Amino acid sequence: MMVKVRFLDSCGRWINPSTLHGLRTNSSRNGSAKAIMSGKESVNSAVVAASRVVRAALPAARLNVSTLSASRRELDALFDKAHAPIEGLRRRCELTSAVATIPLLGRLHRRAVVRLQTAEDALFSIRERAHGNLAELKAAKDSVSRLQRSLANLGKAAPLMGRLGPPGRTIKARSDGIHARATALLRKRKSNEWIEQASACGLDALLLVRDWAQETALAAASGRTEAHRTATANAAPRERRIYLPVPPSLSGQVERLGAIRDISVSGASPWFVTPEMDLQAFGRLLPMAIWPSPTAISMPSLPLYAAGQNLWSLFDRDYWDHVRKQTYAASGHRCTICGGRGPSAIAKAIHQPDDPPPTIQAHEIWDWTIGDEDGAVGVQRLTGILCVCKGCHMLFHSGHARRLAELNGMGDEVAAAIEQRRRTLTRLSPAELAESIAAANERLRELSGISKWVIDLSHIAAQSSLSQITPVLQESNRANVPPEQIAGLAFRTDQGRSFEARDADEVVARMLGQEHSILRTIAR
Incomplete structure (x- = not known):
């Protein structure tokens, strides 16, 4: 027995099942639009979360610098205090060295030597601690500088992201990972390791925006390449092409000046211009025979x-x-x-x-x-x-x-x-x-x-x-x-x-x- 299924809309009216296909199609279109928007929103959310982490890490990093600076001052004071008696102890050792072999007086010399050795060991220990503190202080200051740069660059990147095209799957996946990391870091204790992780998260967010921008530029460049191919196919006959004697490193420059790329050329410069184009801007990128000014080159016979x-x-x-x-x-x-x-x-x-x-x-x-x-x-x-x-x-x-x-x-x-x-x-x-x-x-x-x-x-x-x-x-x-x-x-x-x-x-x-x-x- 066949059962005929019917559906009600939100107003209680019966819907013909044949119209469901159109509704589903429209729904899928709207879903894809939301997916595109969610891609951009995902990157934006990741950048915002990374900015929050960096902003939270900056005071902790500055506090770390202040703490290490205070420790540095304490170590300097300890070093000065420990270094003060060293010279006196050395003079005492020199004075008592003359009686070192006398049984009773030799004790004075041995005692002076022990005290000098103890003082020098303490001074060496303080010096080692000071060197370690100095390295930590430098690293902490570098961390503050990195966080400040990251925060400033993230602030500059935020308004520019609106101009970028929809991100690809890889960019979106990376943004989801950065967002998850940033969210987890905001719940953690602010230790030195946490500060470094926050700095790395901010840097990864910046790299994400850079790669997104490059992805958009490559997509635009792909369109320009197609335009160049069309222009090449419809260009002047081959005998009217003036090929440019330029190395690959100048390809970007001649392209911006308006040169056309011949995609059929391999092993040589593929860029060419035609006599109808404005050649003045190319200057000495052109072959010498059509330089804007005459070529000052002589062709003498050999002696x-x-x-x-x-x-x-x-x-x-x-x-x-x-x-x-x-x-x-x-x-x-x-x-x-x-x-x-x-x-x-x-x-x-x-x-x-x-x-x-x-x-x-x-x-x-x-x-x-x-x-x-x-x-x-x-x-x-x-x-x-x-x-x-x-x-x-x-x-x-x-x-x-x-x-x-x-x-x-x-x-x-x-x-x-x-x-x-x-x-x-x-x-x-x-x-x-x-x-x-x-x-x-x-x-x-x-x-x-x-x-x-x-x-x-x-x-x-x-x-x-x-x-x-x-x-x-x-x-x-x-x-x-x-x-x-x-x-x-x-x-x-x-x-x-x-x-x-x-x-x-x-x-x-x-x-x-x-x-x-x-x-x-x-x-x-």
Whole structure:
């Protein structure tokens, strides 16, 4: 037999059972809202309870400091009282030591020694108690300071919690635990251990609020990440993206400035901008080719006898790898000139069958000066190291690039592309660029007669990231530069010889002195 069940509402009216589902749904919704509110209320209650515990512990901690300070004063008085007779007893021992061997008078000396020993033991005991008291007093004062800071910070945190989102399960569970601890502590006796427990409870409440704030920020950041993904998907075509040569440590800064993240990029800086954006705020975070002001960088040819004198040819493989990898990391593994990192038109035009795939490279920037009036010795000074793509690297080696491109029948095209890229980098007109190159060639002719060069590497010594390890110079290096001609950097050779950092002028003077000595020997 089927029984039909009916329900009455609060007014005594019959309710259709089919409407109960809607009532239950609404009830569950209201229950979830209460659960969300109870999460916030739970954290608020925990913070309030922790504040009450800290506020109750503060007078007890101050009383502890007062008690220990009074004990300290008493111990100081006892120490002064115990120390007063020590000198007199020592003098008595010295005076009676002369009669210590006489049977009857020797008793006076032994009695003086015993009294001195007793007084010194008492003084030592008081000193030990004073040291212990001092440590306890310092700990008590530190406890008061911690409680004061916790109370002040909890007071600052209370109004900020209203801006935070609903806490997660972990935050709520932690808040329940803190509330239970605080409630139990309020019922306990206020001992020294209790004060430390109250201080720890206040600190845990502060950490709870901090983690809650971080949880809310991460939730908001997740929304921003989705927005960035949408912006990336709808951004300009890839050829219009200007990637920023920045390390991961600057990600937050470029994101705040409005850079877009390309989530498809790995192993290099994923941040890019487009020409339509306001790029002025990025300043030197941009690739050098689009800096707000022209790049003050020269691209001279190498003096005849300085060709091949570089870090790669001088030092062992381990040190060169360290230098270039540090350089790559500093620019986010992107070219500092164009922001690229792979094949470009120039790189493809000069590529040879046996060459590895084009990628980023390290380029050393050198400055050449005449070291003496006679022009017998020059100084080749390292001024910087750039992370560049293969195409931009050819801006500094245009002759080499043209020769490689001619093997592929693209010599003229590469020469034109290099000139265009140089003009973009320097903001010079064709005439101004030609004049600059002519001046560089004239300077090259002035230096072409110098056959001996001092290699000044003080730039490396000034870079903490590059001088973490001791460089190892190969005595039979590819450039045939003896270690005596290296200046500005401490190093050792692969033969075990060590050299301290020396000033370039000092090395030049030594080389000139040796040369004059040889000339005088020949003249004789």
